[in-house]
Each structure stands twice: as C-alpha cells, then as structure tokens.
Amino acid sequence: MSERTWSRGAAAVATLTFDVDAETPILAEGRHYADQPMVMSHQTYGPDVGVPRILDLLDEMRVPATFFVPGWVAEQRPGLAASIIERGHEVGHHSYSHRPPTSLPAGAERADFERALKVFTAQGIEIAGHRAAMWSASHETLSLIAEYGLAYDSSLMGDDRPYHVDTPHGPVVELPVHWSLDDWEQYAYLPAPRIGSVIESPVKVEQMWRAELDGMRHYGCLFNVCMHPFLTGRPGRMLALRNLIIYAQDRADVTFARCRDVAAWAREDTHIPTRPLPTYDLDEAVYPR
Amino acid sequence: MSERTWSRGAAAVATLTFDVDAETPILAEGRHYADQPMVMSHQTYGPDVGVPRILDLLDEMRVPATFFVPGWVAEQRPGLAASIIERGHEVGHHSYSHRPPTSLPAGAERADFERALKVFTAQGIEIAGHRAAMWSASHETLSLIAEYGLAYDSSLMGDDRPYHVDTPHGPVVELPVHWSLDDWEQYAYLPAPRIGSVIESPVKVEQMWRAELDGMRHYGCLFNVCMHPFLTGRPGRMLALRNLIIYAQDRADVTFARCRDVAAWAREDTHIPTRPLPTYDLDEAVYPR
C-alpha cells in the first residue's frame, strides 16, 4: 500500500471550503450591530448573493466542496443547507452562534455544539465533521467531535497534511487549516467591528494561492482553502477563484474532494501521524500566571 | 421586456462617484483638528485641487459622474455644488456634517438630514439621492430618504446590483457600495486621527478595480466606485483613474451613468429584488445585551 493512501495518489488534494457565516461573526462581536443596516447587509450578501454564485461556479467547474454552516444561519434560512447538499456538496458543523469556543464559559460550548446538531438533525442534514468558530477550538471541542461520532475537525494547524488527534472519546481526523489559505485576512474589511486592514486584490490572492498549491503539490499536502461567501462571492474574486480552479485542474495531479471524503481516506491510511493536543507543565517563574 | 432593464442592456453600469468630504470626516472625529494646519490642508486639497482636476478629466473622457457633498461643505464653499452641476454631473445628499447616523442620538439624524437639504435648496441644487456618512445608514436614514421623496440611497451592501428597500414611507432604490470599490481603504493615511494603514500604489488599485469590473461585466452588476477628491485627486491616482475609464470604454459593454439615472432605470425594472432591511429577534443567551 502506498504511503499516500489519504491522497489517493494525487500530488495534492484540494478541499474548497466555504464558511457560510452570514451575520454570526458580527453578532458575536456585539448584538448592537444588528441595528446597523450597512454592517448587516455586508454579511447577508454572503448567503443571498455569494452562495448561489459559488454553487453555479462549482457546477461549471465540476468540483465538489464543503460548506461549514453555523446552526443559527441554517435555522434563520431554512432550505439553505439542503440546497447545498442537493448540488452534491457537504455541509459541516460550524458551531451554532460563531462564538469562539476558547472564549466561552464552561458548559456553554457543549450547549452551543449540541444546539447546532439539533438544527441539522431537524433539517435532515447529516453531519460528518466540524470547524470551530474563528478556528478557536478548545480541548473540549475536539472531545465533543469524537463524542458525537463526527469523523473530522478542520480548525488546527499542526501540519499541512491530515493527522489524527486523540481525545477522551477516541481519535479524530484533523484536516488542518492555515491563515494564509483563508480569504478573511486578504479581503475582509469593516471599520466597526474592526476587521481587516488593507483590502488585497484578487490578483494577489490568486497568485499567492497558486504558489501555495505548487508548494503543496511538491510536498504532498492538503490544499484546504477557507473562503467566505460574503467575501469571495464578490464578482472579481469569483473570477480569481475560477482561475485558481482551472490552474489546479490543468496540473492534472490535484484531486478535488469534500472534507468528509478526505477524512475517510485518512482513516484508512496507516501512515499518517497522530499529533497529540499538546498540554504544558509551565514553570511559573518563567511564564507567570 | 429584458430582465436587465435597469442596465439598459449593458454588461455592467459604471457609476463614478466622488464624496466631496473636505474637512468633515476629520471634524467629526474631533473639532480640535481644526487647529492642525497640516491635517486641514490634507482635506482642503480635495475641493481646491482635486475637484477641478476631476471635472476636467470627466470632460476629457466624456463620462458623467455623481458627487456626494455634505451640506456643511456646500455651505462653506458657495458655488462648489453649482459648478459640478454645470458640467453635467449630479450632486447627491451626503449628510450635513459627515457624522455617521448610527452614532447620532435620537433626533439628531433628522436635524442633520434636513439641514443639508435646506442648504441645497437655498443653492438651487435639486437632490435625487443620498449616501450616508461613512455608509453607516440607520433604519431612520432609509426612512428619511423616502419621506423626503428622494429616489435612491447608496450606502448598503446587500447585493452588487440595484435593489429595492422598503421603508415606512415607501420603497427606496439601493445602489449598493462596497469597501473594495472605495479609494479610502487603498489610499487614505493620517496618523491622527488614525486613518489607513499601508498606502497602496495606483497600479494596484487600477489592477484590482479592473478585475472587479471584469467580474461585474461577467455577472451583470453595478460598478459603483466611491472616490474622494482629496485622495484620488493626486496626480498619479488621476492617471490610474483615466486608465480605468479608458479600459471600461474599450470593453464597449459598459455604460457610464449618474446615480439618479440608474435609480430611474431600476424603478422601471420589474425584476430587481426587494431586500428588506433585516431585523433580528436575538436569543439573549447566545448574543447577550
């Protein structure tokens, strides 16, 4: 058996992922933003304009993708999650409220996690994996994922290939992300809440992601791109994404897959490493409480 | 009737808009800046140097544009608004003082809105539309626009094509804006008040806006660019804008128009959507007060 079982022989596997956050990351910063029509419209653009456009592009390119959806968003927009699955894509668990787990008091994370699961169950959406809000997974996050029988998480950065994480409820496959493959740091901008700094050109982003894809083809990695419909759904950025997909397809050694498929391949691969969630015994004289 | 009535058959409609803010956004940050000659001169460059240069460029290129002017600026510089209209362009309502509506106490927005209208009326300037200061429209903003019989707003981001917004005083056409088509995030820089981060090259901005225009030609959108004479009026940036206009004209499928014209076309178009100003019933356990 080849060492690269998880990639099914491809030089790199591309998982196009879209975090359909809509209003949630802003409401998590402060509920008063709900009264600011410009800010809210900036976010509703995502599901209203971005998602249909993205679904059409994926059809045209014939590539599968994964959409991580907060439970609150699925609840507010009945039919949204189902419409994604109907087009052949995956819907993943992306918390209920998009509050980062590391900021929640004890118990609140479990409640948030379970509430999202109930929404998806009620809508008949079968969930195989999870991505933490703001990628800020806690130790509890990984444990909940295993406890509820999900196959994978996609929030950590300990490698650029799939790896296993052990939890009290058993192992979870990690499909690692990275800031450099996230459209947020390139495109996001709002003055309040203050997100983003300079708004980059799609020309730069396409160039940077091509460079990363080439590096990942060289090193045999998971090209796990994280995009947001309210950002990448803009016209010029959509064409850049289209170019990137064409570039990858032209290389002929890149496989596009849903996250759940990569997680399944990784489970069958006996060579991928286990990277424990690190715990630290820190000297208080050096790193004080 | 074609679905694209609002665009009069063009692949994309380009509305070049110039927010003639002059000193107002800085004074809104603190009146003590009035005593800082460098900061004030940075702002007066807009009407003194930028606006005449922009008017000449528009003449040369034979394209119409829309200038959003705060009432305070029109008042301080009698003749400025009229000189814009004489050259065939539109003057729009851009508040009186450039204080963002979402930051104003109850009642203050109406007073500010009406005060600007009085200035324009006294100067014989007929107003058809409005753009909120900092784009920070409140629910009240949209309502005032309808109450006073203006045809359109240009502050929200719920789409990249014109749409209708319902208000208690009837519908308003929204001509949506976006941070990525604003020269502020690319060019603005002052250490105090702290605006901007890195100052981008006009070469980058031209490239990025070309990419967005191409995307908008692909998707049939409104290329609603927001510029500021104190920023885009600089020599190298003017040449980049000139290049952008030539690029658009060479495509032959882009129509340049004033905002009021697009608003009128949109009113006649029975296919454009209504996007309600969203209101939210938020669970306090999730998004606390």
Add this chain to the structure above:
Amino acid sequence: MSERTWSRGAAAVATLTFDVDAETPILAEGRHYADQPMVMSHQTYGPDVGVPRILDLLDEMRVPATFFVPGWVAEQRPGLAASIIERGHEVGHHSYSHRPPTSLPAGAERADFERALKVFTAQGIEIAGHRAAMWSASHETLSLIAEYGLAYDSSLMGDDRPYHVDTPHGPVVELPVHWSLDDWEQYAYLPAPRIGSVIESPVKVEQMWRAELDGMRHYGCLFNVCMHPFLTGRPGRMLALRNLIIYAQDRADVTFARCRDVAAWAREDTHIPTRPLPTYDLDEAVYPR
C-alpha cells in the same frame, strides 16, 4: 512671462529631501527607549550608514538634495550638517527635538524652534527653510518661519505645487509634502514604539513613485519626496532610489533642485496662489467641544 516661472519650464520639479531624524522621533515617543540598544541602533544607522551612502549616490547621479536635520542631531554629531553642505546640498531646519508642534504646550514650540537655530548658527549653517516634526505644523510654526526670515516651509498638503501662506509676519512659500511620497509609510517598522504595519518592497515603492512622477509631469507639480536615511539608506532601497532618479533623468523634462531654489523661483512667480491657513467657526451643536 510663462505661468510656470516657479518650475523654470520643467514639466515637474523634483526635490529629493532626507529627514535626518536619527534617534529623535523615538526619543520623542519616550526617553526610556534610549536604554534599548536595538531600537537606538535602528536609528543611528541613518547618519552612520545611510547618509554617507546617500551622499555618494547624489554625487554619482549629479543631483542636488535637501537634508532636514533636527538641531539635537546636528548638536550630537558635530560636522554632520557641514559635511552635507560641502557636497553641494542644503540643510533645512527640522525642529530641535522632533516633538510635533501641535503636541507642545504654549511657548515650548518657540523655545524648540530657536534652540535649533542657535545650533545651526553656531555651526555656521545658513538656514533658508523649515519642515515641522511629523509635518505637524501649528499656526505658530508658520509664523515663526516668517518671523525669523526663512523663505519656506515644507509640511503642509494644500496643493501639489508651491503656494503662499500668509502669516502675521508676512508670507511664506509652502513646498507641499504628502504621505504617498514619504518612505516612512512604506518602509518603517518597529514593534515598540509601534511604527509601521507591513514593510513594502522597494519594487513597489519605485513603481508607486514613478506613477506619481508621471502624474506630476502631466499636471506640472512639485515632486517633493521625503526620505529618511535610516529607512531609504538600506541597500535594496538605495538601488530603487537610484532607478527612480535615472527614470526621472531619462524623461528629460524633470528638473532636480534644492528646496531653497524652488522657494526662490516661487517667490518670483506672480501666478502661484495664496492658500490661507484655514480657520473655522464651528457650530458646537454639530462638532461639539
């Protein structure tokens, strides 16, 4: 007489200016930085390594320049100012301590201004013009410049061609600056005091400044570039500056001059405008104290 007396018939006049700040802008942020060797060495690089390298480049290119030097720096490094003049360049007044005038209590600005003049007088350096620390000139700054018989200031942004400013002690020629022609916003970075954000490539800076020079050749402007030896003195940035000078020389319609020469030409030009230092009578209901 041509309307362009001030430019002596050139399409654009280039004044290369170097602010030899050395440690002063950092000490003005807090004297405790004097105890941080890395931070101080970052600043001493300017006079120790940057200035000699810059002087050699100017010799090689045969172009004159203007060096704005804080009195404190001239005092700490006797011979520095004289060595600049010996190579055919100008030394300008850049405050004593590099504390911005708008931040100084009443009386302190005059003391600082005069203290620098005494240093230059003691060193036999004749001063014709002034640039405010951080460009933050106060009304008093312009008045002091006229009172002490200097010909020009170079701190404001009300135009991109020379203009007159009236003061209680008579008119001063303003040679305007701009953030986009300053190497600080492109190259500066220190974590504490926090200056700069992203460090830009000399390739971008050269491109942006070429674009501005071309725009200024188009509009007949003063290409008044502000550089800092501790920033532009780095090897790769020096080569970019060299390329920029060659580019300007190859255009054949750009004249290089010292600031004092441009000020003298402007004084003879009866067509350049007077732009008063603006004063404002602000409605407290709109812009509250």
Add this chain to the structure above:
Amino acid sequence: MSERTWSRGAAAVATLTFDVDAETPILAEGRHYADQPMVMSHQTYGPDVGVPRILDLLDEMRVPATFFVPGWVAEQRPGLAASIIERGHEVGHHSYSHRPPTSLPAGAERADFERALKVFTAQGIEIAGHRAAMWSASHETLSLIAEYGLAYDSSLMGDDRPYHVDTPHGPVVELPVHWSLDDWEQYAYLPAPRIGSVIESPVKVEQMWRAELDGMRHYGCLFNVCMHPFLTGRPGRMLALRNLIIYAQDRADVTFARCRDVAAWAREDTHIPTRPLPTYDLDEAVYPR
C-alpha cells in the same frame, strides 16, 4: 590584506538563520495561550513540520545555516538541537524563554541566559553566538555574551556589515539583523495574541529579498535573513526560499556561511568598525522622564 577580509572576497555573505521559537513567543505573551490548541498547533508546526523540511532543502542546496533555539524548546524536544548540528549547521543561543530582555526585571535576564546555556551544555551543544528574543537586547545582553565567551551577537541594526561592540567583558562581533529581512513581518498572523497585519505572498517576499540581496552585493554587506520554521516552513514559502537560494548561487559572488564562521572572519578583519552601544545624556526639559 584586502579591506573585505570578513567577507572572504565575496560581494555579499548570506547567513540563512532560522529562529526555532516554537511555542515560546506566544507563551511569553501569556501562559493562558497554552490552553488554546489552534494557537499552539500554529507554533508546533515549526519544529514538527518546518524544521525537517528546511533541513532537507539545505541539504539539497548544499548551503549551511544557523538555527537560533530557545533553551526551553531544546529542553522540551530532546534531540532537536543535535539533529541540526548533525546536518552540518550551527545552533545559537536564543534565550531560554523568548521573553525580551528589555522587558525583564533586574537579574531575570542573567538567570534566563544561564539557564539556556545549561540546557545546551547538558545536550553537548557547543554555542558560539546569541540572538536576543524579539531582538530586544539590553546593555546587559551584550555584556553577558562577552562574559560567557561567546563570539557574536545577532540582534542589533547599527550597520549592514559586521561590526564590533564593546562591553565591560570585552568586544563582541555584531552580525546585524533588520526588520526587512525577517519573515515575521511578511508572513505572521494570529488574531490573539495579535501578531501581523496583512499576510504577504511568497512572490513578494522573494522579490523583496532579491532586491535587498542585489543591493547588498552592490554595497558589500551581510545578507542576514531571519526566518521562522512555523512561518517559512509552509510549502509555498519553502519554494520561494529555494528560488532565492538558487538566485544567490547563480550570481556566483555570494558566499553562504554559518554565523559563527562570519564572526570568526570578522574577528580577523582589522578594518571593520567598532560601534559603541550608545548612551545618552538627555535634557529632561526636552525628553521628560
């Protein structure tokens, strides 16, 4: 004897340096980050994935390098330092805990410095030089380096060629660094602790560092690049580093060396300057306490 003894006749000497910080810069910001798996995984990627990849690239390119390792990291990962030396590279002292010396109370720096030395001694790692955490060397830092018989420091910015620094325990060779040759300001990003702003493309970084190398070949400098395995170890950035090395090798006038070798060459060079650590006698009326 040539003036360029220290460079052994090369136009520029390239010291590729890798600061193997792992978790330490984050823990120095607050020990509570130890409980955030995403943040920690972002850091462990450095030694787990980045370092092996970098060692392989250096083998392929046949260039030596220097790895600065905090004592805490060497302790937590026994065998890491030795594995670097086995491949022909140098391990340098990079503090124990990565707390910046200028932030430590009296006495704490010495304790931290000595604790790291003990770790390296216990692992049989011979240390020749030092780089301060965050480059924030204090006066004490340089003195400790001389006291413990190390040959060089690499934290200051007073030149772009090696120089001597005098300390109470004798002279130290300084191999200067600079923010513009650090991958941190180009690539680093975390929302909390807040590091970085925009994430740059490897295409830009390669271009900028090529420009600096060309400038340094022109001026005869030390191309002392500082990289971090958790940043530069990413696939696309590794290919950019590979391209940069090939570019330097193709020039044929660049010598790659370990820092300790350059320090030895500099010691033999009688022409390199001594740049004292500056001390200041500041007027309190100008720069108040």
